[in-house]
Amino acid sequence: MEENKQYRANPDDRSDNVEKLQSMVQNTIENIEEAQDSMQFATEEERAKIEAKNHRREESIAAFRSEIQDEASSRKNSYK
Template sequence: MAFDNKPKPDDRSDNAEKLQAMIDDTTENIAKAEQSLDFTDSDQQRQQIEAKNHRRRESIESFKAEIQDET
């Protein structure tokens, strides 16, 4: 039995737009997380939020570098 599987075409025409949307979403998540810091009394939770925001900022830098590669 033969399969006629063909890969989908590699369409990268809108990658920069998608990456910018991811940057915007990540920036919004950082802001929401920082607002939540005002409502937590737990040092452990505060450290987790700050660590996650640090990783988010690193991701944003990676997204920006990838946008430069795409354009």
């Protein structure tokens, strides 16, 4: 056994963060649309839960978009 094996942290690779975040935004938008479609079959209580969850999803999208701007700026300044 190798008891003295050294472990190294993986390097911070942020090169595809913008694309990953954009994909997350798209997936969240699709989830909102699917949830809205399901509301026609939902009870009042279920509709309220769906609306609350979609509100949280919209907040997440805003945060993702802000992070996309930060990452794009970092890429422009650091990843030339």
